[in-house]
Amino acid sequence: MxxxxxxxxxxxxxxxxxxxxxxxKDSLDAAYKKINQxxxxxxxxxxxxxxxIIDQRFGRGVVLEEAVNDALPRFYTxxxxxxxxxxxxxxxxxxxxxxxxxxxxxxxxxxVRPTLEIPxxxxxxxxxxxxxxxxxxxxxxxQQLRERFASTTPVERAAEDGDVVTIDLEAKVDGKxxxxxxxxxxxxxxxxxxxxxxxxxxxxxxxxxxEATFTSQLKGGPAAGRDAExxxxxxxxxxxxxxxxxxxxxxxxSEFDTLEELKADSRRRLEERKRFxxxxxxxxxxxxxxxxxxxxxxxxKLLEDEIRTRKHNLEHHQLAxxxxxxxxxxxxxxxxxxxxDTETREAAIKxxxxxxxxxxxxxxxxxxxxxxxxxxxxxxRAASSGMSPxxxxxAVVQQNQVPLLVGEVARGKAxxxxxxxxxxxxxxxxxxxxxxxxxxxxEGAENAEGSEPAEASAGNKGEGEEKSES
Numbered sequence: 001m002x003x004x005x006x007x008x009x010x011x012x013x014x015x016x017x018x019x020x021x022x023x024x025k026d027s028l029d030a031a032y033k034k035i036n037q038x039x040x041x042x043x044x045x046x047x048x049x050x051x052x053i054i055d056q057r058f059g060r061g062v063v064l065e066e067a068v069n070d071a072l073p074r075f076y077t078x079x080x081x082x083x084x085x086x087x088x089x090x091x092x093x094x095x096x097x098x099x100x101x102x103x104x105x106x107x108x109x110x111x112v113r114p115t116l117e118i119p120x121x122x123x124x125x126x127x128x129x130x131x132x133x134x135x136x137x138x139x140x141x142x143q144q145l146r147e148r149f150a151s152t153t154p155v156e157r158a159a160e161d162g163d164v165v166t167i168d169l170e171a172k173v174d175g176k177x178x179x180x181x182x183x184x185x186x187x188x189x190x191x192x193x194x195x196x197x198x199x200x201x202x203x204x205x206x207x208x209x210x211e212a213t214f215t216s217q218l219k220g221g222p223a224a225g226r227d228a229e230x231x232x233x234x235x236x237x238x239x240x241x242x243x244x245x246x247x248x249x250x251x252x253x254s255e256f257d258t259l260e261e262l263k264a265d266s267r268r269r270l271e272e273r274k275r276f277x278x279x280x281x282x283x284x285x286x287x288x289x290x291x292x293x294x295x296x297x298x299x300x301k302l303l304e305d306e307i308r309t310r311k312h313n314l315e316h317h318q319l320a321x322x323x324x325x326x327x328x329x330x331x332x333x334x335x336x337x338x339x340x341d342t343e344t345r346e347a348a349i350k351x352x353x354x355x356x357x358x359x360x361x362x363x364x365x366x367x368x369x370x371x372x373x374x375x376x377x378x379x380x381r382a383a384s385s386g387m388s389p390x391x392x393x394x395a396v397v398q399q400n401q402v403p404l405l406v407g408e409v410a411r412g413k414a415x416x417x418x419x420x421x422x423x424x425x426x427x428x429x430x431x432x433x434x435x436x437x438x439x440x441x442x443e444g445a446e447n448a449e450g451s452e453p454a455e456a457s458a459g460n461k462g463e464g465e466e467k468s469e470s
Contacts, residue, residue: 003079010114010297015091017079019104024067031066064100076108086113088302111299116360119293122421126285130426131274133267141266145253146245152238158205159237161191165203166236171218171228180221181228189240196230206234225328279434282424283415287354290418296353306348359407361414369409377409 002018032051041049041057054063072093080087091110098104152164159165165188171181190200196216206212211233218228243249250262315326324332330340361367382392396402424432 001075001078003082005083005085008109011088011299011302012109012111013083013085015076015079015083015108015110017075017106017108019071019075019106021099021102021104023075024071024104027067027071028063030070031063034066035063060100064098068095068098068104071104072106075104075106079108080110085110088112088299089305111301113356113359114297114299116294116296116356118357118360118364121290121293121418124286124289124293124418124422125425126282126289126422127425127427128278128281128285128432129274130428130430131271131278133270133274137270138263138267141270142245142263145266146242146249147240149249149253150240150242152240154236154238156207157237158207159190159203159234161200161204162189162240164189164238164240165206165234166238167203168233168235170231171223172231173218173223173226173228175229178221178223178228181223185235199230199232202230202232203234206237208234208236210234221323224322224324225331278426278432282422282432282434283419286419286422286424287415289422291350291353291357294353294357296356298349298352302352303345303348306352307344310344310348355411358411358414361417362410365414365417367410367413367417369406369413373409373413374406377405377412381405 001020001023004016006014006016008014032054035054035058036047036049039049039054039058040046041053044050044053051063076091076093088111091108093106093108095104095106155163167186167188169181169183169186171178173181186195188195188199188203190203193200196219198214198216202212202214211231213229213231215227216230218224218226243252245259247258250256250259254262254265256262256265311326314329319326319329330337335343378393378396379389382389385392387395396405419434424434426432
């Protein structure tokens, strides 16, 4: 077999392949055998019809077509391997010449990963937020903990800010009660902002048994985004009583003996959270700088597929679970369809760029993934998906997604390498020495804006293999 590669553009090539006819022998034999099992010819037992009879009765062209269809994927794969290409998606194959007993010629156009040049990234500098925890931050955290331990006592008076009211709700749109528009015995803290806009003003001043009607825009369900007439009836008013902020409260709400120890622990936790946020921010900003340094051609078909996948996942998974249509979602977000399309395209481009660049770094730096790293990553992914590690691992194996997870871990290590080489300063001008935490690094790579869907559509796939969605 002979093959040649013509570069059509940085992300698309045309393979021209010439196959000597003798290399079709195995496929021709298989074609005759297959047709033999499918046809019945008088005078011959099933499966024992000679090849010449099949040619006479059904035509040599039928056999050739079956043989070529069987052999093409193998010839294409051999040509791709010989040319050391990394194809993206399925090829467009055109048989240019087929002469019985002589030759088979065909071309295959396919999108490929572009060749990238990764420049020196050691000079990258980024600025991140400083880790600062104020006394007010600590007091707020302690106050939130205090509110979790609040008790309530029913009172016979009008409802006030901070009270917990038990209410019945009924929502109407265009004068009709919605199917999911009735709720009874709902507990609501006035001023929490956890229910509908306007409900605080409606229930304040009402005693048990009182009711009011107000208009509010629904936040969920089939009528999300529409104005509804809401009738609210108060069935009970209860005053909230917060525990005293003292050592007894610290012992009640934590493992600490004193309030000061509780506050010190709250400060430590806040600092840890801000350090994690700082590390994540550093990863995101270093990645943005890295992408600016590398010119990345984007395969057009891959981009179209990526955009289509993102829209499908949003509309049929995320929004469907909330009972929203895409139009309603855009209305709530205050975006036009054109703005949404632009944002989706930009996110898709960034996702593809991110994966291409980090994969190139993985190859350049010869970064490997060991079993321990893969297991830790699988545990994190299982936790974020709400599945047990065993369930998640089984799903990954069944869907042939192990290479996808390996790629995610490797890209996380590549990003960590760039972050380690970069200069990271906080807003106070202090150089930040980020700890080499592989868990955080890997998670940062996964969560980098737009990178996840691209992994599904632009991942490392075998030649001629269908892409899979994660």
